Amino acid sequence: MADWQIDLIKVVFIWVWALLIAVVMTWVERRASAMMQDRLGPNRAGPFGLLQPLADGIKLFTKEDIIPERARKILFILGPPLFALPAFSAYAVVPFGDKIVLGGKEIILQVSDVNIGFLYVLALGAIGVYGMVIGGWASNSKYSILGGLRATAQLISYEVPMGLALLTIVLLYGTFSLREIVLQQQGTFLGFLPNWGFFKQPLGFIIFMVAAYAEANRVPFDLPECESELVTGYHTEYGSMRLGLYLFGEYVNMGTLAAITVSLFFGGWGLPYVDMSRFLGPVSYGIASFFVFFLKQAFFLFLFVWVRWTVPRFRYDQLMGLGWKALIPLGLINLFITALLVQLTT
Amino acid sequence: MVRRPVVKKEYTLGERVYLVEIGKGLGLTWKHFVYNVKASFRKGPHTVPTCWQYPEDRREIAPIFRGAHMLQLNEKGQELCVGCGMCARACPAKCITVKRGKPAEGEEDKYAGKTMCASFEIDMLRCIFCGNCEKACPKNAIVLGQDYELAEYDPNLCIYDKKRLLANFHRAKAEGRLKPPRKPVPVDAPAPKKKTPSKATMTKKKGESGDSEKA
């Protein structure tokens, strides 16, 4: 088993895993929203409707692929992949588990431990915006252009508070690499609290979560694709699998953001008070750590769905107002205070 | 330019911070979520009380529901319709065409009245299911049943002919979904008038409506 083969397996595994999360998420979204709204949700395709995402996928595949009149053809085709691929590639730096010993070789459960870590994720988030804007502009419809316009303003202006919140994490742990940050979050802090970023940086966590909802276009911030005003915004003119790619990209984006939240603020794969490596074998420990990570990520994915079916939508200028007038000043103050504290304590 | 009243927004602290109210909202949806998840594990199709699995678990339909029409037979199996066409005149959508005919020699006993309807067609695409035909029918022959699945693949099938209406009746009878006889409506009849309305009341009525003509 040469090194590159192991990496290939890891890449394929995380690619399939991201797809699986996105597929299951469509089902979770429809069932959870049904349960919250006193309905049943899909329960015909397979037990509890579990094959419904498969049915949706087939439906999207078989639909006719329409390119609207006088749309810019190349950009129209380029839009969806440009939106979906950055979301997939952001999984590369996600530490989805500790390490596993297989055939005498120690494998780190992370595709690549890049030392600039979540800066890479931020950069990919910015590229994702291009997918929306190009798709909106190329489909030659006023609603799409408005959707694309809103997408640019919203995502660019919410990258700033997200960056500020992440800067405070860098101040705390001194490194960008996600794996080191998760390693530093094991153990306890002030005696009883687990040594998580959430307890050290509550304000940073809130700013990051709000910015993450804006990044993923989830409800309070889903103006670029709201169906009541802009007839599903930038992907109005899209049809079969291109629309599928857009919707898929959205769920994969949610998965990435949930993974980043877990690894930065909730201690990645470690359980709070229990050090699993002591009483679990090397192989089972790797799988257990992966499982814990997935559980935490699942909770945050469910939170995305939960908030979506409870809260109304912002208006465009309130969205901007919240971003610039509330989150960025808060982020700066938070950065200043943490810098002060870190300077005094070390 | 539009005159608009100036609206001052004063929020309490709880409202100013988004998260307090959003938390309450999340609590409410969580309550519904838990209740419905428990309900969906219960046996039986009708688990979530407000949601029916349509083809398997049908809703209970009121006996006086205005659905697809049917031509009724009396107990002795005789057709009640005499082909008088009152329903065709009462129909606002003019979708009923009735042709009256004499019963053939041998089949007098198949019909309740002396005459019968040779052909009875209802264009279900035009019908608005208002029930005027049922109210207008003197013999209580045409009645709206409880059937609401009227979709057809071929528009010509949407013109119900006499055979189809009788088939509707037999199907409803078989499933015990016959229309209950209409309860007589208590009418607030004025004091019983004298045999022939006296000259005075006639002229008064005419007089009263007369002056309105003056305009």
Next chain:
Amino acid sequence: MAKQLETICITTGPVEVGDYVTLNIGPIHPAMHGTLRVITKTDGETIVSAKPEIGYLHRGVEKLGENLTYSQFLPITDRLNYCSAICNNVAYEMAVEKLLGLQVPPKAQLIRMIMMELARIADHQVCVGILGVDLGALTPFFYLIIQREEIYEIFEWHHGARLTNSMGAIGGVEADLPERFHEKWPKLRDTIRKANDETDKLLTHNRIWMDRTIGVNAFCADDALNWGFTGPMLRACGVKRDLRKEEPYLMYDEVNFEIPTGKHGDVFDRYMVRMLEMEESVKIIDQAYALYKELPEDAPLMKKVPKIIKPPEGQIYHAIESPNGELGFFIKSDGSDKPYRIKIRPPCYMVYQAFEDLVKGEMISDLIACLSSLNVIAGELDR
């Protein structure tokens, strides 16, 4: 009487200069209720001018009315405001009864009142639910619509149809309150209130909702009167005027209820007025039900009306308080069995013509919020 609230008004809105993107929020659009169309000129997101265009659901109801007899026209009336068809039916029946000059027996009046208030609750539920959906909150819609299903079940068991009711006939009601009403109503009035409380908890104090609705296309009271507003739209502007109190019909003078009014006529006030009106309607139904129980079991339900109705010559106008406002029927009869001229005064017609003044200078999202708070129904608008 209309008590004016002096509110300070400032003139806002951009000056129309230069060319703008004309955004055609067309007859087929998720937020356009029924077939409504607004041709807006937008400067970025703010709306410079919004020209509503109607007529896409014009079925010539009035021309039809001149060729149908009085009882044949009844089913046509419940295709006007199809969210609360019973109010149209009763309005038309009472107009013809005023033409005939007859008074409906008390039990029929009470049944009509109960059914109309149920239809009012159903209409407000749809309007508030759709307002929530258009602003992104999809969940309250389902809580309200489930209660509407229960109300439709009572309609179905009373006169056989859920949406296109054609309830009763000219001269009274054709069926007594169904058994289903007696057993369901005590529980239903609590679940309706619970659904309203849940919507209230999800929306009213939520800052996102308040930012989206407070101060959005606020409207002065005197402008509203000048434009001919009636119903919840007028009451939201602060004018305390309700036909059930000003010109009591049926037995509304023997039932006491308040009239909720707003202050600024913005989307939040319209939403609150409709929510509180649902509460008042439940109270009215309780009192009417109590009066109903005092009447003897076999009290008359119908007035003796000839089979073919031939009212005397003359013209009358009769208006009732429908969920959207003053719904009036003007009938001119020439003595034959067909009305010579029928004119329907739809409440949302006057409200929708002021749409440009309501929306100018606001954003596209406010246009959508405003339209669903007006509760404009295309069937009633285009007749």
Next chain:
Amino acid sequence: MSLKDRVADILGKDLVALNEFRGDLCIEVPKGRIVQVLAKLKEEGGFDFLSDLFGVDNLDLYAKAAKKKKKSQEESEDTGETKGKESVQPRFEVIYLLLSLSTNERLQVMVRVPEDDLELPTVTGLWKAANWPEREVFDMFGIRFKGHPNLRRLLMWDEFQDHPLRKDYPLEGKGEERHLNYDIA
């Protein structure tokens, strides 16, 4: 004092006819003076709310009445000349439904519009609520309103030629269809 007398003394000579039916008061006003009458009713009479405004086409209403009157006159052998002037009534009517918010009284103000000059001054100056109803009366009956800000067809499409609510327009319509041309260029 009753509504009838109050209206009578406010309008004085402008009042052409007055008719009470089932409690609804309908007054007729000469065509030329309609805006002044409505303004007077609005200020002095207190009728500050325009509830509705619509047209009525009396094409064969007077023919039937005239026929009935002719029949009754033959029996009573009356001289025929009064019948000539009175039977040629102007064909159209426009009715304004007024409502007084303070006293909740309703009033129908009717104006007769002859077929040869279908012209009426607009009332949007007094009430903005008259904007669409006047456009609808123009659309349905063809009565033009001088001074109306935007007199276009309201319910039918703009290229529609006829006026559907007139009595001589057939119920099934004359088969007009709307042709939408999209300029693909």
